[in-house]
Amino acid sequence: MAKTVADFFVERLHAWGVRRIYGYPGDGINGVFGALQRAKGKIEFIQCRHEEMAAFMASAHAKFTGQLGVCIATSGPGASHLVTGLYDARLDHMPVLAIAGQQARAALGGHYQQEVDLPAMLKDVAGAFTQTVVTPPQVRHVTDRAIRIALAERRVTAIILPNDLQEMEYVEPPRAHGTLHSGIGYAAPRTVPYEHDLRRAADVLNAGKRVAILAGAGALHATDELIAVADRLGAGVAKALLGKAALPDDLPWVTGSIGLLGTRPSYDLMTECDTLLMVGSGFPYSEFLPKEGAARGVQIDLAPDMLSLRYPMEVNLVGDSAETLRALLPLLRENPNRRWREQVEDWTRKWWQTLEDRAKQPADPINPQRVAWELSPRLPERCIITSDSGSCANWYARDLRMRRGMMCSLSGGLASMGAGVPYAIAAKFAHPDRPVIALVGDGAMQMNNMAELITVAKYWRQWSSPRWICGVFNNEDLNQVTWEQRVMEGDPKFEASQRIPNVPYHKFAELIGLKGIYVDTSEGIASAWAEALAADRPVVVEFKTDPEVPPLPPHITLKQAKAFASTLVKGDPAEGRVLVNTAREVLASVLPGKD
Numbered sequence: 365m366a367k368t369v370a371d372f373f374v375e376r377l378h379a380w381g382v383r384r385i386y387g388y389p390g391d392g393i394n395g396v397f398g399a400l401q402r403a404k405g406k407i408e409f410i411q412c413r414h415e416e417m418a419a420f421m422a423s424a425h426a427k428f429t430g431q432l433g434v435c436i437a438t439s440g441p442g443a444s445h446l447v448t449g450l451y452d453a454r455l456d457h458m459p460v461l462a463i464a465g466q467q468a469r470a471a472l473g474g475h476y477q478q479e480v481d482l483p484a485m486l487k488d489v490a491g492a493f494t495q496t497v498v499t500p501p502q503v504r505h506v507t508d509r510a511i512r513i514a515l516a517e518r519r520v521t522a523i524i525l526p527n528d529l530q531e532m533e534y535v536e537p538p539r540a541h542g543t544l545h546s547g548i549g550y551a552a553p554r555t556v557p558y559e560h561d562l563r564r565a566a567d568v569l570n571a572g573k574r575v576a577i578l579a580g581a582g583a584l585h586a587t588d589e590l591i592a593v594a595d596r597l598g599a600g601v602a603k604a605l606l607g608k609a610a611l612p613d614d615l616p617w618v619t620g621s622i623g624l625l626g627t628r629p630s631y632d633l634m635t636e637c638d639t640l641l642m643v644g645s646g647f648p649y650s651e652f653l654p655k656e657g658a659a660r661g662v663q664i665d666l667a668p669d670m671l672s673l674r675y676p677m678e679v680n681l682v683g684d685s686a687e688t689l690r691a692l693l694p695l696l697r698e699n700p701n702r703r704w705r706e707q708v709e710d711w712t713r714k715w716w717q718t719l720e721d722r723a724k725q726p727a728d729p730i731n732p733q734r735v736a737w738e739l740s741p742r743l744p745e746r747c748i749i750t751s752d753s754g755s756c757a758n759w760y761a762r763d764l765r766m767r768r769g770m771m772c773s774l775s776g777g778l779a780s781m782g783a784g785v786p787y788a789i790a791a792k793f794a795h796p797d798r799p800v801i802a803l804v805g806d807g808a809m810q811m812n813n814m815a816e817l818i819t820v821a822k823y824w825r826q827w828s829s830p831r832w833i834c835g836v837f838n839n840e841d842l843n844q845v846t847w848e849q850r851v852m853e854g855d856p857k858f859e860a861s862q863r864i865p866n867v868p869y870h871k872f873a874e875l876i877g878l879k880g881i882y883v884d885t886s887e888g889i890a891s892a893w894a895e896a897l898a899a900d901r902p903v904v905v906e907f908k909t910d911p912e913v914p915p916l917p918p919h920i921t922l923k924q925a926k927a928f929a930s931t932l933v934k935g936d937p938a939e940g941r942v943l944v945n946t947a948r949e950v951l952a953s954v955l956p957g958k959d
C-alpha cells in the first residue's frame with residue numbers, strides 16, 4: 365500500500381518527537397487513526413471520554429513535561445468539543461497542537477453533515493497558526509510550521525485534515541515554483557536581556573528597602589535563582605497560582621499564594637513593599653499588587669506582550685526567568701537591613717497558624733479546609749497535585765505546603781471546571797512512577813470528571829505505580845459561586861442554580877474497578893488519605909464537606925463584607941447556621957487594618 369498523507373503526517377509527528385496523542389475517533393479523522401495503527405505504537409494514542417478532556421490532557425502534558433501537547437478529534441462536534449481545553453492551553457501559554465478532521469474537500473461549503481467552518485471557529489484560540497491542508501504536498505510544511513510555532517511562541521496551533529485527503533497517496537512537494545520544502549526541529553534560544561537593561565533593573569532593586577517578588581508559572585524552573593535573588597535583596601516572595609511549585613513553602617519568607625485564593629501575608633507583602641519584582645507571571649488581579657505609584661517595578665517575562673500589563677513597571681526585561689535572574693544576581697547588592705525580611709517571616713508564621721485554626725474549626729460534617737490541611741504533611745515526595753476550579757482551589761492554593769521536587773497545576777487563566785481529573789491523568793502518563801493527586805469539587809465531578817475516571821480504569825494497570833488519587837469534596841453545592849454570590853453580589857444562596865444532587869462518587873469508583881473511600885468525620889480524614897496513598901489501585905476518596913465554610917479572599921473590602929452581612933439577614937437558606945458566625949469572625953479578622 366502506498367504511503368498515505370495520513371501515514372506521512374504520523375511519521376512527521378514522530379520525527380518531531382511526538383510520542384503520545386490524546387483524543388477521540390470519528391469518521392472525519394479515520395485516515396489518521398488508520399495511520400496511527402499502521403505506525404505500530406510509535407505514537408501512543410490515549411482514548412479519552414470527551415474531546416475537551418483530551419485537550420485538557422494535552423495542555424497538562426505540556427505543563428508537566430515542557431513538551432508539545434497533542435490532541436486529536438474528528439470533524440464537526442469532535443473539533444468543537446476540543447475548544448475549551450484548547451483555551452486552557454492558550455490562556456496558560458502552553459504549546460499544544462490540535463489535529464482535527466474535516467469533511468471531504470468536495471463537500472466543503474455545502475452545509476454538509478458535520479461541516480463546521482473550523483478555521484473560523486479556531487481563529488481565536490489557535491490564531492497563531494490554523495491551516496486546512498488541501499493538497500498532499502502541503503501537509504509537510506503545515507505540520508512543520510504548526511509544531512514550530514506552537515513550541516516557539518508557546519501557543520495553540522491547529523491542523524485541519526479533510527477526510528478524503530488523509531487517504532490520498534502522499535507526494536513530496538515537487539521542485540517547482542509555488543512549493544515549499546520545509547524541515548523539522550526547534551531549539552529554544554537562551555533569552556537574556558542586554559547588560560545595560562539588567563543594570564537598570566539592578567539599580568531599581570538595589571534601591572529598594574522592602575522588596576517583594578511575585579513568582580509565576582514562568583519561574584517554575586528558576587527555584588535556585590529565585591532563592592538567591594530573594595536572599596540577596598532580603599525580599600519576601602508571593603506565588604501566583606500557576607507558580608505554586610516555583611518555591612517550597614518551608615522557606616519562611618515565602619508568603620504562599622496571592623489573590624482571591626491567596627494568603628494574608630502575600631496581601632501584606634504587596635501592600636507594604638516599596639519595590640516589586642515580577643517574574644514570569646500573568647497574575648490577573650491588579651488590586652492585589654501594590655497601589656500604582658507605591659512601588660517601583662521590575663518585570664521579567666519571556667513573552668513581551670505580558671510586560672507592564674498589571675502594573676506599570678519601570679524596567680521591563682524580556683528574558684527567561686532563570687537565565688535573567690542568574691545574570692542579574694552579580695549586579696545585586698546584599699541588603700544589610702533584614703527588618704523587612706523578619707517582618708515578612710513574622711506575617712507568614714502567623715498566617716500558617718491562622719490556617720491551622722481555620723482548618724480545625726468544627727463543621728457539619730467535615731470542614732473542607734481540613735481535608736487539604738491534613739493532606740499537606742502526607743504529600744509523598746515528588747508527587748504531582750492538580751486541582752479543579754471551585755472552592756477546593758482555595759484550599760489547594762493556601763493549605764498545601766509544596767516541597768521541592770513536587771509539581772502542581774490547574775486551569776489557571778481559563779479557570780475552567782473539569783480540568784482536575786484530565787490534568788491528573790496526563791500527569792500520570794507523563795510521570796507514571798510519581799504519585800498523582802487531584803482535588804475536585806462535586807459539581808466538577810458531575811460535569812465531566814466522573815466520566816474521565818473511566819479512562820483511569822481503562823489505563824491504570826499500565827502505569828508503573830498505581831498511586832493515583834481523586835479527592836472529591838461532596839458539598840452538594842456549586843460552593844465557590846455560592847460564596848461569590850453572597851460576598852460579591854450580596855445575594856443569598858440561589859438554591860435553583862447552586863444546589864446539586866448528592867452522588868456516591870466513591871461507589872461509582874468501586875463500580876468501575878477503582879477503590880472507593882468515604883469519609884464524613886473529621887477524625888477520619890487523615891486515615892483516609894493514608895489509606896488512599898497506600899492503595900494498590902487508583903482511589904476516589906470522597907469527603908462529605910460543609911458548604912457553609914467560607915472560602916474567603918484573604919483581604920475583603922468593607923463593601924463586600926457589608927454585602928455579605930446583609931445577605932444573611934435577607935434570608936439565605938444557611939442563615940442561623942453556626943458557621944455563619946464563624947464566617948463573621950473570619951471576615952472580621954481579614955478586614956484590612958482589623959487584625
Ligand SMILES: Cc1ncc(C[n+]2csc(CCOP(=O)(O)OP(=O)(O)O)c2C)c(N)n1
Binds near residue numbers: 752842
Ligand atoms: C466550565 C465552567 N463553568 C462554570 C464555572 C463557574 N464556576 C466556578 S467554580 C464553580 C462551582 C464549582 O462547584 P464544585 O465543583 O461543586 O466545587 P465547590 O465550589 O462546590 O467546592 C462554578 C460553577 C467555571 N469556572 N467553569
Ligand SMILES: [Mg+2]
Binds near residue numbers: 805806837
Ligand atoms: Mg461542590
